[in-house]
Amino acid sequence: xxTSLPKRDEPGAARAARTLLIVEDDPSFARxxxxxxxxxxYRVALCDRADAVAEAxxxxxxxxxxxxxxxxxxxxxxxxxxxxxxxxxxxxxVLTGFASIATAxxxxxxxxxxxxxxPSNADDIEAAFEREAGDAGVALSPRPSSIKTLEWEHIHETxxxxxxxxxxxxxxxxxxxxxxxxxxxxxxxx
Numbered sequence: 001x002x003t004s005l006p007k008r009d010e011p012g013a014a015r016a017a018r019t020l021l022i023v024e025d026d027p028s029f030a031r032x033x034x035x036x037x038x039x040x041x042y043r044v045a046l047c048d049r050a051d052a053v054a055e056a057x058x059x060x061x062x063x064x065x066x067x068x069x070x071x072x073x074x075x076x077x078x079x080x081x082x083x084x085x086x087x088x089x090x091x092x093x094v095l096t097g098f099a100s101i102a103t104a105x106x107x108x109x110x111x112x113x114x115x116x117x118x119p120s121n122a123d124d125i126e127a128a129f130e131r132e133a134g135d136a137g138v139a140l141s142p143r144p145s146s147i148k149t150l151e152w153e154h155i156h157e158t159x160x161x162x163x164x165x166x167x168x169x170x171x172x173x174x175x176x177x178x179x180x181x182x183x184x185x186x187x188x189x190x
Contacts, residue, residue, distance in 0.1 A: 084111025
């Protein structure tokens, strides 16, 4: 996978219109997703942490990005903010195994066009890139959220507020750090 792509205003930029940056810290998932998008005609570059995004943006100007929410170091929300600041027209999809309403709202506010829970594949992501508007016809849930769902959303709101610092989130939630860590492991979807 290549990061030596022409910037949009350079010669050859028209050919590079389908450039994709994948920010994912799971190397096997990132490679598999990258290969899948290359077969679809995208030029793909990979980053495994938020700190590497600026370097990738110096080498290329992607028109699409897939960002994992939970990364080592700064969260994927920081990547979304950075990518949107670089190019507000970039289509950014956030992928996460830790889906919550709080992080979905923040991702969209920061510039993501869509938010998908793992497991998602290239078909799901490409369909999200193509969606231009929301769907007012989407079915509403006939029942209220369960206590477990409300607890999970509250935990995620606190994690976002603490920039995914588990110790600080546990303190704010009034629970032991290990208890919070166990809850996070139970809900992880990979």
